[in-house]
Amino acid sequence: MKHKSRLKWNPSYLYIAPAIIGSILFTFFPVVYVIYLSLHKIDLLAGTKRFVLFDNYIKVFKTQNFRDAVSNTFVYMIVVMTLSILLALLLAVWLNRTTKMHYFAQTATFTPHIISLVSVSMLFMWMMEPDVGLLNYMLSFLGIDKINWLGDPKIAMASVIIVSVWKVVGYNTLILLAGLQSISSEIYESAWLDHSSKINTFFKITIPLLSPSLFFLLITNMLSSFQVFDSINVMTQGGPLNSTNVLVHWIYQTGFEFFRMGEAATGSVMLLAIVMVITFLNFRLLSKRVHYQ
Secondary structure (H helix, E strand, O other): OOOOOOOOOOOHHHHHHHHHHHHHHHHHHHHHHHHHHHOEEEEOOOOEEEEOOOHHHHHHHOOHHHHHHHHHHHHHHHHHHHHHHHHHHHHHHHHOOOOHHHHHHHHHHHHHHHOOHHHHHHHHHHHOOOOOOHHHHHHHOOOOOOOOOOOOOOOHHHHHHHHHHHHHHHHHHHHHHHHHHOOOHHHHHHHHHOOOOHHHHHHHHHHHHHHHHHHHHHHHHHHHHHOOOHHHHHHOOOOOOOOOOOHHHHHHHHHHHOOOHHHHHHHHHHHHHHHHHHHHHHHHHHHHHOOOO
16 A cells, blocks of 8 residues: 655744745845846836846946955955954953943943944044044144044045944954853963963963854954945045945945946845855854864
């Protein structure tokens, strides 16, 4: 007698259905659709769409503004990620205490993270105003000439980076502080009994045991840096002279200001490819260096 195999209904499918449907609608379908759009030349004003295969990719690669946006994005990502993690590490080590002053400092350090980035950007725009801004007013007491923080192509990117580091360093500090507090005191006692110096203990014990937190921050900071938009759009709009234009802002300008949706979709595909490759390399090269207690 032949037995027909039938799929049995499992009620647990109902619990995962919203997540699966959401992933299809808001992740898988948009990715496929943006790849589809990148292969077409789209005229929004005329309402036409023409298949051009890889012409958009060739045109985008030849565009100087796109190449500038890619290089600016990498500079922004490397500097913000490096400075924010290093500063957070120093702050976490200093804040790893149980005094009232350190509790207050922990709160003050984390507060910028919960403030809207648009609000932070507008605040720093006022502080960096060349004539009546607070920063130039303070520098005047030191005899330093006024600095055009957001209007000088040589300084504008550094000014945006300062804002981003100030915004994210509190979150990074909180993650590293939690990692420090999870390290067993017995490990440090063993190092002390072996007459290990503080510097040697820090680099041989603390850093390796913090590697899961550091690796997590490396990935999340990298991804958030590639997606930076709000601070650039509010403070500089990509200027002056394209010196602060990053990839996401270039995509926004190309699609919604210049109405070249095909090229904007091409930029989005390129951003996706860059992030995927760098994330893969990070996991491939660095995940094996992560130590767990």
